[in-house]
Amino acid sequence: MKARVHVMLKNGVLDPQGEAVRHALATLGFNGVNGVRQGKVIELDLDETDPEAARAQVSRMCETLLANTVIESYTVELD
């Protein structure tokens, strides 16, 4: 089955890249953008077919490698 992992900086961690994108949008005339946060999407193609087992497996991958949980949070979507 396929899994999609979203990795984002945790709330409260300043995101300098998101801030730069926000400034660039304002410069281009896109007003009313109050905040921009930039993250990553990681798509995985797994052998596992059981959703519960897949979710557990991907969570372990996130804790070990895909996210740095000191500064990042992650969510796992399966389909």
Place this chain on the structure above:
Amino acid sequence: MHAAVITFPGSNCDRDLAVAFEQAGARVSRVWHKDTELPRGVDVVGIPGGFSFGDYLRCGAIAANSPICRAVVAHAGRGGYVLGICNGFQVLTETRLLPGALMRNVGLKFICRTVTLSVTTTDSAFTGGYSAGQLLRVPVAHHDGNYTASADELAQLRDADRIALTYAEAVNGSAMEIAGVLSENRRVLGMMPHPERAFEPAHGSTDGRQIFAGLMEALTAA
């Protein structure tokens, strides 16, 4: 003193780091990232600067999960010394041997210049040869050197006197201007500036030399 310097694909300061250890009087073994063990009798492991694995995923993240890093974590667990410089510091935070993380510089630019550091603690083999508050001129060359940690961790680092070096000028947005931190047992140092590039008179500064000389003194006295 027997030093091991690790090379990952994309390391580019490994030779400079080996030369600095050698000139401080160490015997140096070069170690490849796929090696599963450190050479016998290694006292200190040097993790060099560079762009291990092309900085893919996060700086240092893939290197931190390489076979040799398991041996480095075990070495640190036995009370061994580790010096991680620049990408090496990023690797050490990714292995969790050191707290916190290194984020994109607050100005988003790659910063490559000589900066002024302040010696924040002299209570370590690395910094024992300096005087407290001594100012050092040492180059930095990084895109992701903005040190961050939780408020609790920062307070712990400060209270336990584990902040080894701070920037004496605004550089990259690091919390509390932190440039280098020590492990709880004070034998693992991670720092963004490059002391191996401030080692010989031809470098323009020799202020980094004492980090290697201090290690040498600590390890030969032991």
